[in-house]
Amino acid sequence: MARPIKGAAANEAFVVRGYYSTFMRMPTFGLAEWKQMVDCMKEDGANFLILWTAGAFRSKRFPITWKYNAEHKNVEHDYARELIEYAHTKQIRVVLGFTPFAYDGANQYPLEHPELKATQKNGQPAKLWGMHAWGYNLCPAREASQSFMRDYVREMFFEFYPNADGLLIESSDYAVCHCSRCGEKYFEHEFAFVRAISDEVWRAKSDATILVYPRYFSARKVQGFDVAGAAQNFDPRWSLSFTPHSAPIDEELAKEARSCLYWNDALTIGTPARIREGARIARERGMTGYITSCEPFSCIDGPPGSNKPRQKPFHFEWLRDGEMPLNELLVRVNRVAYREYTRNPGLSEGVFREALGREVFGDAVSARNIGDLLFLQDCWFNGADWFTPALFLRPAELKRSAGPEKLFAEKRQNYLIRVERLREMVKTYGGSTVVSEREMARIASLVVRKWDSEINRN
Numbered sequence: 001m002a003r004p005i006k007g008a009a010a011n012e013a014f015v016v017r018g019y020y021s022t023f024m025r026m027p028t029f030g031l032a033e034w035k036q037m038v039d040c041m042k043e044d045g046a047n048f049l050i051l052w053t054a055g056a057f058r059s060k061r062f063p064i065t066w067k068y069n070a071e072h073k074n075v076e077h078d079y080a081r082e083l084i085e086y087a088h089t090k091q092i093r094v095v096l097g098f099t100p101f102a103y104d105g106a107n108q109y110p111l112e113h114p115e116l117k118a119t120q121k122n123g124q125p126a127k128l129w130g131m132h133a134w135g136y137n138l139c140p141a142r143e144a145s146q147s148f149m150r151d152y153v154r155e156m157f158f159e160f161y162p163n164a165d166g167l168l169i170e171s172s173d174y175a176v177c178h179c180s181r182c183g184e185k186y187f188e189h190e191f192a193f194v195r196a197i198s199d200e201v202w203r204a205k206s207d208a209t210i211l212v213y214p215r216y217f218s219a220r221k222v223q224g225f226d227v228a229g230a231a232q233n234f235d236p237r238w239s240l241s242f243t244p245h246s247a248p249i250d251e252e253l254a255k256e257a258r259s260c261l262y263w264n265d266a267l268t269i270g271t272p273a274r275i276r277e278g279a280r281i282a283r284e285r286g287m288t289g290y291i292t293s294c295e296p297f298s299c300i301d302g303p304p305g306s307n308k309p310r311q312k313p314f315h316f317e318w319l320r321d322g323e324m325p326l327n328e329l330l331v332r333v334n335r336v337a338y339r340e341y342t343r344n345p346g347l348s349e350g351v352f353r354e355a356l357g358r359e360v361f362g363d364a365v366s367a368r369n370i371g372d373l374l375f376l377q378d379c380w381f382n383g384a385d386w387f388t389p390a391l392f393l394r395p396a397e398l399k400r401s402a403g404p405e406k407l408f409a410e411k412r413q414n415y416l417i418r419v420e421r422l423r424e425m426v427k428t429y430g431g432s433t434v435v436s437e438r439e440m441a442r443i444a445s446l447v448v449r450k451w452d453s454e455i456n457r458n
């Protein structure tokens with residue numbers, strides 16, 4: 001990756017474009033579906049893919065790291081090396097994602113080594129927590145935690161996927177260790193691992209892209225934790241990853257980096273407006289690239305034995321398990337937005353709508369169908385969360401979630417106005433000869449049915 005373009009014009013394309021994909025939380029997709037997803041990414045102008053791999057490969061040294069994910073297609077068939085090869089034929093570089101001492105894969109190790117659990121602020125051992133992979137974060141001051149992390153990532157990168165182009169070392173956004181050895185030195189301990197694994201990777205592959213978080217290079221309190229950063233020296237071979245929720249952009253530090261990426265979650269749980277916002281922030285702050293989350297979860301939310309249903313990618317409840325979701329109409333809207341705004345972050349709303357309209361409706365494009373499509377997309381994605389659909393799609397739960405009676409009544413009234421617009425769309429597009437319009441009618445009708453059954457119950 002190249003250095004950031006200083007003062008790049010508002011209408012210049014980003015040098016690095018692509019998606020952040022939590023591979024480990026998509027157990028149902030095999031190599032065929034992943035190749036299709038890579039094809040979609042290529043269509044979206046991507047040249048970079050973060051494949052979050054920890055917890056999703058069949059580690060020989062640490063089988064506990066994937067036991068919870070034994071049904072993951074890559075744990076079963078180990079196709080990720082071939083997938084990386086395939087991405088390379090599309091000029092898409094792939095880095096492997098993981099979190100040091102926490103999150104999927106790593107957080108399983110304390111199930112067998114409880115003595116390595118981190119300590120909470122109240123002095124108690126770490127609580128069982130996770131997203132799909134439920135476990136415990138580790139204390140990085142313990143040598144056994146450090147050697148586990150090094151051996152696990154070595155195995156993933158050198159033995160399993162040596163054709164990958166580098167690593168995303170995604171420092172945790174939920175946990176640190178407050179034991180007497182960590183405390184204010186937590187990030188120094190974490191950094192010791194980051195430094196060691198980076199050196200090993202660069203010795204083997206000098207041009208490897210290694211993305212790290214800014215918290216190791218400043219003593220400022222780290223966002224989300226009441227703990228100081230590490231104030232270590234920055235090696236200009238590192239690339240930097242910035243996020244709105246856990247790693248605010250540091251423009252001075254970014255100047256020293258090989259490249260710097262800004263991330264947000266807009267493609268998965270947002271709208272074109274939030275994708276535009278991500279691209280504009282990245283451009284205004286001098287980033288090399290804007291990466292968005294492409295995370296069609298198909299896992300089961302934990303803890304183990306939760307008996308929750310398997311997640312439907314993007315909450316598209318009509319998909320069968322394992323079905324490739326990226327060509328579904330409503331996520332295509334976000335994909336087009338990503339393609340257009342990373343090509344030109346300064347793009348006007350009108351030009352974006354034209355591009356979207358051409359793509360989705362061809363010659364049948366009109367101001368009306370584009371407006372309705374964006375409205376429908378907003379109904380589905382705006383307010384969605386990782387494991388729960390937007391509240392608007394869950395009318396039965398509205399009363400419980402909306403707060404005081406007055407707020408509930410107001411919210412319900414606004415939602416009912418939306419329902420009427422959807423009902424109108426069912427009438428307008430139900431008999432259309434345009435495939436995308438009929439799809440809009442189908443989805444609108446699905447939402448209307450949810451509301452009608454709720455209205456009839458009351």
Ligand SMILES: [Zn+2]
Pocket residue numbers: 118119139140141142177178179180181182183
């Ligand atoms: Zn500790």
